[in-house]
Amino acid sequence: MRFTVLGASGLIGTQVVERLGAGGHEVVPASLSTGVDVVSGKGLDDVLPGSEVLINLTNSPAFDASSIDFFETSMNTIGTAAERAGVRHEVILSIVGVDRVPQLDYYRAKAAQEEILASGPVPYSIVRATQFFEFVEAIMDWTTEGETVRLPTTPVQPMAAADVSAAVVATATGAPLRGVRNVGGPEVFPLDELGRITLGARPDGRQVVTDEQAGMFAAIAGDVLTAPEGTPLAPTYYREWLEHR
Template sequence: MKVVVIGGTGLIGSKLVGKLNEHGHEAVVAAPTTGVNTLTGEGLAEALKGASVVVDVSNSPSFADDAVMDFFRTSTTNVLEAEAEAGVGHHVALSVVGTERLQESGYFRAKQAQEELIKASGIPYSIVHATQFFEFVKAIADAATEGDTVRLAPVKIQPIGSDDVAAAVGRAAVDAPVNGVVEVAGPDAFQLDELIRAALAAKNDSRTVVADEHAPYWGAKLQEATLLPGPDAHIAETKFADWRAQQQ
């Protein structure tokens, strides 16, 4: 089966391409470096010829509100139009658990817009909602840092490893379209500020982490369960402690 991976050179995309190829599928990397530009449409028609599935794991190069909205609207529209022309039977996209609850954030408004375009396209689809990646713990800390202080809401988070995310997206790609959302999360829930505090300490990072219930998360205020998956989520196996030990 030919599967075109939009964003196939990124963290999730590169892992996904490897997993698909290992299982005997023809995974095609679609990225600017391979001559496919979803913002201009360059190379899309050629890449999608004969494809059964298109998986979009791309991300905006800028998180500024206007730029990220323009990226996801333009890119998704171009990809969906090319899929319709090519007769692609399944569109798979990676999004984020809690997207619909994080609409104060420009980034998550853009992800919601992407999802709405997919749902309205008429192309059978599967949207995979993943919790935050282990690999982005430092980015969460950096975004919440003022001086030497990291302010984070003391709410629950259930992070997941990127290998497990790639596996979940791969399963969605080879299965029948669900025409809905499936969730995937890591096995353990943490309090956000405690997770970041422990992660920084493990790296001998001297920043002070402060629990602040009003602290925004990428621009959005959080409630206790905003970042948590629902009861039907697929729970991955890799624990944060085991992943961190591997990194060291």
């Protein structure tokens, strides 16, 4: 099969390209660095023709309200180009619980991305993943003041980027779902506990203080960021990942 991967230079994109290639598939990697702009549409007509499957892993350059315009514009641009090229399956990567957090601009933007895909003419699949292991340190940095990291007790169910890319490839090589596939990590942690585990494995002088008002995840109540019951769980555990990273 021939695949076009948009956002091929990103964390998940590079792994998806590698996995597809290892599986014997023909892969066209595309990103801004290769001259493809999903907002203006530049380059799309060069990379989509001949591909049966389009995997869209592009992301907004910001997490604020501007992300809504990015996803709305890019999805309409990509959808038109994909239909023109005869693409038979379009896959995007989204977030578990994305439609339950309207108070966050970025989550509303990703929900809009899903809606545009689902209403378009190309058969589709949506992979919703929980938070990535690789983003935990960035989340901690957002709420660090001196040697204090402030984190809420929001439950999270993180997973390794390698397991996310495997789920994307498994979905993309199958028939279009015309719906959502959820994937999640094997364990649920309060976010503040996850921070303490991280600093326990990689001490840097900081300490975690529980603060229910700290950071963007403080706005998320309940178990919204954990995978729904019955979701297949990824095999990689956080402590093992920390040890072997």
